[in-house]
Amino acid sequence: MEKNEKRSIKTADELSFASAKYDEEPEKINYRGIKSMPFIIGNETFEKLGAIGTSSNLQLYLATVFNMTHFSATTVLNVFNGTTNIATLVGAYLCDTYFGRYKTLGFASIASLFGFLALTLTSVFNNLHPPHCSPGDKCVGPDVWQMAFLLFSFGLMIIGAGGIRPCNLAFGVDQFNPNTESGKRGIASFFNWYYLTVTFAQIVSLTLVVYVQSNISWSIGLAIPTIFMFLSCVLFFMGEKMYVKVRPDGSPMTSLVQVAVAAAKKRRLELPEQPWLSLFNYKPPKSINSRLPYTEQFIFLDKAAIITAEDEIKPDGSASNPWSLCTTQQVEELKCVLRVIPVSLTAIFYHIGVQQQYVVFQALQSNRHLGSFQIPAASYIVFAMLSLTLWVPLYDRVIVPFLRQLTKQEGGITILQRMGIGIFLTILGSLVGAVVEERRRSLVGPASGPVSAMSAMWLVPQLTLSGFAEAFNAIGQIEFYYKQFPENMRSVGGAFYFCGSAASHYVYSLLISVVHRMTEDDRSGSWLPEDLNKGRLDYFYYLNAVLCALNFGYFLLCANWYRYKGDGDSGVEMEMKKPGNHSA
16 A cells, blocks of 8 residues: 555644634725726726727738738737737736736836837838738838837737736725725626726727728828827826736636646545545634635545544644645635636637628728718627617626526526626627628629629628627626636636637637638639639638537537536535435
8 A cells, every 4th residue: 555545644623723813903904996996997998999900900911911811911910919818817916916917007008008009100110011002002011120119019918918807807906995885886887897898999999990091091091199108107196106016826726726736646545535624624723715615526626625543733733845735715715716717719710700801801802881881891880889789788787687586596597697698699600700701702793893883881780799699798708707716817718718818819810711721722713712712711600600609519518517616515505415315
């Protein structure tokens, strides 16, 4: 028998300590709440006005100013967006471990400002972009130095977004006292204003900013987001003396790794019959994390909390060597993270289904006139935002109260049900997109030239479904990560949403590359050529619908298996399940 199998095991009751004397008086915090909201919301609004105003039309900028093909522009944009979102995980780690949210947001805001400025310079100075290419001319692409400066601006924007996106929502919540009723109402109000301002910024960017970029001047159109970002920085630092600045409490990742290491060391030990009673159940008095009940999932991790004769306990009740003995609280926190991961993978194909990247190119080759006014191609995405803006208040004020009476759920339906509806809508959106593309291509004739006679307003139904999907799944995802991660990992939880988006951009780039290569030698031509009239984009939409349907099936399996944080198998509950036991 192995040596570690012979170690004696102690129960938690034998190691009970009165640790109250080690508690210190909590530091008094001056929560400003609503008073600090104008600075934080203003910072968020102007940052989104700048970021969305730039990224929404970046595809056309690369194609028209940098003379990239549609395929190359889409690929570069996907890599840029993917790297931007992956950077949020790094930003969340640095924020929670070393710098705190205020310093991270301040540094990231300045990095974003210089990134926008550098991108604007690529349009202002002729030697920073290729010569203009008229239709029918042989286009010259960017040289090495022009591409390097463009990527430099992207790099600064990635650094900025990596710090801003995972921290701004959590930083806003930090300004309210979560232990008072007014604080709880303030947090709810902040969430409402946050979603409202983000949507407002998207609508303004996709109309005013995109119109200036497409019809007046790229230089002016890119300078506007730069000015917005400057105002964002000014507002953020103006409120510096009012903010509650939560200090970083060390890396929450260390605690998770400790559980994995301790469980590996004690892998040969047998679990006690009543683990919820016998495992090491100490909780630090100053921990901000809520107490988690015992759960039966991932029970192999429970071995990290088995107390042996070799484990020493400090006078305050904590373990002397946390790499050998962990608490059940630490174990359950790791279980929370592990349970989230399978569900988070569904975000990859959800984002692919909802992106609608080719809608811009479809609009370019459709009739975009409303009377004498021609709508910019990139502005059609605003219909997705409008549907989200109109649906969310209706859903919150009318549908949720009605569903609440039927289901007795506080939110009308559960978070996972809300996410599932959003994923299902991506299937419908892809199918509608395929039908509309067939119609668009069928109305191309000699009289219309490369532009179809179909009104681009036919793109609105699929964009509306995309907006509904966002209202259900995207908002549901953010709420899911915020509530299901341990409290000290909320920045990491915020980054998870963007990581799913990042992975989707990489997968989407791979998907269009594979489709392009596999169909370019096809008799009927490539599905995704430069001229959509010669391709079969409708087939690509059908392929998306199949992938989204498979994603929906996988999500149903995950949702059926998932256990919400706080829903545990406590000792009392498990005893009550035994035959012969009855409630008092």
